[in-house]
Amino acid sequence: MSARPLRVVGRPVPRVDALEKVTGRARYVTDLIVPGMAHAKVLRSPYAHARVRRVDVRRARALPGVFAALAGADLTWCDPYYGPAYRDRPVLAIDVVRYEGEPVAAVAAVDEATAEAALELIDVDYEPLAAAMTLEAALAPGAPLVHAGQPPAGHFADLSTLRPEPGTNICHRFDFARGDAEAALAAADVVVEDAYRFPSVQHVAMEPHAVLAAWDETSALTLWASTQNPYSVRVELAKMFDVPLARIRVVVPHLGGGFGSKTYAKLEPLAATLARAAGRPVRLAASIPEAFQTVRRCASRVAVRVGFRRDGTLLAVECDADYDVGAYADIGPRVVQKGTYTATGPYRVAHVRLAARAVYTNTTPGGAFRGFGVPQLAWALESLFDVAAERLGRDPVDLRRQNFLAHGEEFAPGDTPIDGKLEESLGRAAEAIGWSQTGAADRGRGVAAMLKASVAPSVSEAIVRLHTDGSVTVLASAVEMGQGTRTVLAQITAEVLSVALDRVTVVQPDTAVTPYDQTTSSSRSTAMTGRAVQVAAEDVREQLLDIAARSLGIATRDLALADGAIVSPGRRLTYAEALVARFGMSGGELIGRGVIAPGRTAAPLGGSTPFWEMAVGAAEVSVDRETGAVRVERYVSVADVGRAINPLSLEGQDEGGVVQGLGHTLLEEMLYADGHLLNGTLLVYRIPRADDAPAELECRFVENADGSGPFGAKGAGEGSLIPVSPAVANALARLTGVRLRDLPLTPERVWRALRSSQRTDAR
């Protein structure tokens, strides 16, 4: 068969779920009702760190309308600990609370008001303890220990190499080196170094975490959960309750945003525990303030030294990064090692020494958030690249271009060679922002680049079913959280099987029905789940060709699929006819299977990334010198995506990524004082509004079909966010001469920096 032009893939088709979403018919977890359902509320710790001497839930339990009231000490009938890296997190606090907002007791009652009233009846006796609220405090000699003992490892094989430092708050160390960074820095003509801080920020998915859990009469558990990882949740619950995986069913309705906040188990263990104790289905729906007490991005301080030869050649990078993973590790250790692994960015550099530590503090647990540890390091490295350019008397665009890894070049021994052309992205971003033209005097321009590995090794499986009327069901467990994965999977299937898009139905994830998929994160769904779906659809295609070859007496190589039929010149067999030929009139279906499971490799993190996510951002900013307010007037993002399966939704992904990136760049930071989170509500935690977005925002794509995913696609969706902070700060530095190292670039910080630089100038 000769290659034919793509019909559905590559087209900006509307989302397959758009109609149900604009009509209000799309169902999210909190829209579901199960008969007899109880409502849960959680009593949370008012202290950042305290011994829990006693929790008395008896009066709550006695309140009419209460079905269950639980404290940690009641959980003797299950393993009350969970966590993907370490099983360090109790469902309800046991003996000690480690952060403000930690669940201490929980109630399931006939309605929310009764559950809330019952919480008032719970007595807790706390003995406050000294808390470690910051990286500095947690790493100081004699610091209060967030965890006294060492918890057992979680379920990740690639974290079997967890390296905690007993007797400290360090729960994991990651070190990576090649060449001799120290010697290379000593010999470098120009060395730039500084320390950069990245704040704690919350995902603020518009839908806070929600779970509906129900045990049935056979003691099987079903959860409808707002999770990005139904299969990880299933593993956690199977361990907790010692139930076979097959008896736990995790169903995922529409998600109201994820961004990493809904990876791994969050509220599911507590909801399932309450449902068991209450003997009826239980709904647990968090509020936005409770989301702030559930997960956040890992704050960081990063010290980087970068050495260059006079001609601009990058010689060496040293990086010491500390990440604040909060009170429980969650997936923090992996955030730290994955982020640090690409601390050198998309650049060729022979001498490298990277050291990172995941540090427990008495704050909300840190976990996955779009970018997964990379934004923290790109903020440092990309800022320093501009500092170096200035010292070298070089144009920042040229200096980057000179040092980019080339297509096909090795990033690290054993890992996937570079599969994109970043110079193309940079060239297009620079052109679009007008880099070579003189701009307005009151505007500054800056650029930044990024490179990120996806999770590896990882597994995706898919099943495609062709029915007798030629319609198709796709079974896959990539979670639709807004990013458009159901539409992309439908497009891939429609393309391979030559059917109209509206003939394809992608089933929502349900671990009893849809096959294994490791996670919906790491920008992997298009490349990995999409590839599994493509293989499954190709399996169906081969079966169709086989049937047609027999019925028509034509060799399969002379047959092709077109418009719901198997064709060869002058002959045509519809899929319906083919299925009758195969099964008779009683009906049947063709089932295709796709498995993508690349396995472990010699790459430094144990698996070779399925693709490299690469992007460039270019910002044009202005600043109000009276107030210090920075405005991003124009922003261009160019991502190397291999192929845009759906350019409309991809553009939407990257526009959203840029604006989310502007949040931590200009506005957002979770602020703590005296052990308390000061701004854990949307009244005082400001995320970008419509009028905060750049007046001109362009998201473009480099498409060379050089990815390992379907039709040459790579992953996308995180790349646009990562360059935002350094691109904006580089633009601000070029406009004002002021270089800031702490995010967010609040008006106060910028104003103070402008003032102090004026004073310096005056001297």
Place this chain on the structure above:
Amino acid sequence: MKLQVIVNGRAHELEIDAHALLLDVLRDGLGLKGAKRSCDAQVCGACTVLVDGLAVSACTYLAIEADGREVLTVEGLAEGESLHPLQRAFIDAGAVQCGFCTSGMLLTARAMLAENARPTRADVLHYLRGSLCRCTGYRKIVDAVMAVAETPR
């Protein structure tokens, strides 16, 4: 107490608590799940519905305040199977991602267009200050609203 209210053109008489919030009455009492609960603080706009044509945050609006009034939710925006132009424009412009803010965005935009049929882009940005979206970066939402505003009727 008794609440008499017209919701999406249909008259209802309901027995409610004095402190019942409009959002709970719509979602739990009438099964209209399109309006969403998110910030619970009148900031995010996910619960926005129209009361006598004006956008209100149903999460903080007493249901009894709607007594004798007309409420429009996203479920009442289309006329039968015929989508409202804003719904069509949101689909075509790619203004929908996770969808959690979508119903509030649509109703806010409808209220604005009733007030100002020919808004500028700046007007739209201003009007949407009370409607948060974490997915789209807003550009395609504003594009969709402008597409409807600029369509001659």
